[in-house]
């Protein structure tokens with residue numbers, strides 16, 4: 001393991017916070033700025049070692065109040081819509097890259113204001129807009145047809161995918177004005193998946209690579225995970241840097257905020273129905289949608305698998321959705337109303353995806369930094385009603 005990774009992991013392991021004891025109102029997200037900064041520093045070190053530029057994928061993490069703590073590690077942001085692009089341009093700065101499955105003509109002027117780099121999902125759209133965007137850096141999203149993600153919902157290389165132009169569909173096309181290629185086929189992947197993808201891209205699009213000004217390797221690189229093979233990532237990217245003149249980009253989202261925040265919730269009621277049930281004040285359906293969408297089981301500090309400890313409960317949220325369940329967890333002590341639970345790794349994809357179904361209020365957002373906690377934002381009735389009429 002490289003010394004930069006050893007140091008990163010040691011510093012992260014040494015960072016211990018009793019989030020349940022913080023003076024916050026529940027439910028709330030607590031963004032741990034110390035940990036977000038640690039992730040960003042490490043990502044910046046990887047960028048320098050691999051000689052690549054890194055963009056923050058705003059789709060995963062866009063809590064702009066903490067951007068000042070992380071942005072020096074990044075060359076800019078990548079966005080998926082005009083509003084996200086504007087957020088990146090105004091609140092983060094640097095380069096703003098945009099990919100859209102289909103750009104709408106009436107949004108192009110907005111995109112021109114905010115974005116430096118465009119990736120088109122079809123040749124038709126590239127040909128349609130290359131004139132209007134001649135002063136921007138334009139590229140194509142290609143589909144390497146390299147499947148690396150088991151969950152079809154998150155696999156851009158699934159059969160018949162609507163994302164990226166395949167090599168067969170690119171053959172013989174007029175590529176005048178193409179400055180870059182973008183590919184994205186990973187989700188929570190290690191560096192071996194990138195190495196295989198890079199080989200697939202070379203095999204399918206190798207004739208284009210020497211002429212490109214930039215190559216964007218997309219997101220899904222789980223850089224800040226304990227077992228991430230940083231050396232392989234750096235070796236893979238360095239090989240491309242030596243072979244081709246292009247600037248290389250990675251646009252990780254999740255890795256930026258991995259383990260960078262928690263959701264603190266409180267038990268509201270406890271009863272029995274074929275085992276213990278605890279209703280908490282946080283909802284899987286509205287405040288951590290990936291628990292149901294992915295689906296996955298969040299970790300809860302101090303809790304174990306069902307029956308691993310003395311008291312087991314199915315934890316459910318306050319919405320009317322029958323399946324608004326976080327999962328079954330065991331605890332050493334009986335759960336009672338008022339007990340606080342800390343769900344880990346909730347900074348990425350939770351804040352950006354949450355919603356107000358059932359009128360359930362959005363959780364407050366706090367920042368924890370150097371021993372102190374401060375409120376970033378509290379939500380109210382206006383935030384619910386303002387979206388409805």
Ligand SMILES: Cc1ncc(COP(=O)(O)O)c(C=O)c1O
Nearest residue numbers: 057060184219220221252253254
């Ligand atoms: C084009 C593109 N870039 C970057 C990302 C960020 O991926 P992750 O958050 O898994 O790193 C995604 C995620 O879907 C994406 O579609």
